[in-house]
Amino acid sequence: METSNIIFLFLAAIMVGAVGFILFSTNILRILFAFALVTIALAGIYVLLHAELVAVIQLMIYAGGIVVIMVFGIMLTKEISEKGITTGTHQIFPAILIFLIVMFGGGWMIYRSSLTWHEEAMPTNVVETTGKLFLTDHLLAFELVAFLLLVVLVGASFVAHKSKEAKK
């Protein structure tokens, strides 16, 4: 068994365990930490796939940014003095049905498909190639994303600010 296989199985086991914890736990803060664990394990899997830059971005944005924002969201929408920050569940049986349909339907499709990698020579320096592609092949998308981030910045502060004035 190759080393990369062992690492993949280890990371996949961590991920499956953490996702199972998210599904079955009711403590919101623990669920958010399990989500952070999922994103960190996913960054490890990206490294296995020779996507170092995506792995670093995943760590910075998901584990470093989004989880913190979500914890802030919990803190702002729950009374901390409440006994335990927990959540309930609803629609359990339809959800189990949909989970099984998606999981086994998709798994069956993957099993039946004969997708393989067409092995070609990868660029040796992925980060350099990514930077060059951003400013050549994907320039329009890059600029659009930059503009979208500006819109998100203004829009999020506007949406969060307006209600405060409306309340006064």
Add this chain to the structure above:
Amino acid sequence: MNLNAFLYLSIFLFASGLTIVLVKKNAVLVLVGIELMLNAANLNLVAFSKFDPKISGQMFAIFVIVLAAGEIAIGLAILINVYKNYMTANVSEIDHLKH
């Protein structure tokens, strides 16, 4: 290790994310489910571009991560507004449009 291993992991992540969106009552956890589904899509894109000299999948994954970050910022801003209006973040109690 072949491509299918990654695809199976990805479909598991996607199905779990969908289940979390349907099951959890707290709105922040619904956002967690959406993020898991986006992560599943990212895993697919990166796995498919492992031997791509132009790494198109990785570029797409980076754009998807940026969009996910934007989405979570807007989603939480809306959620805080909803909480100020209804004093709850429970998605099954916010049903004023339902008759």
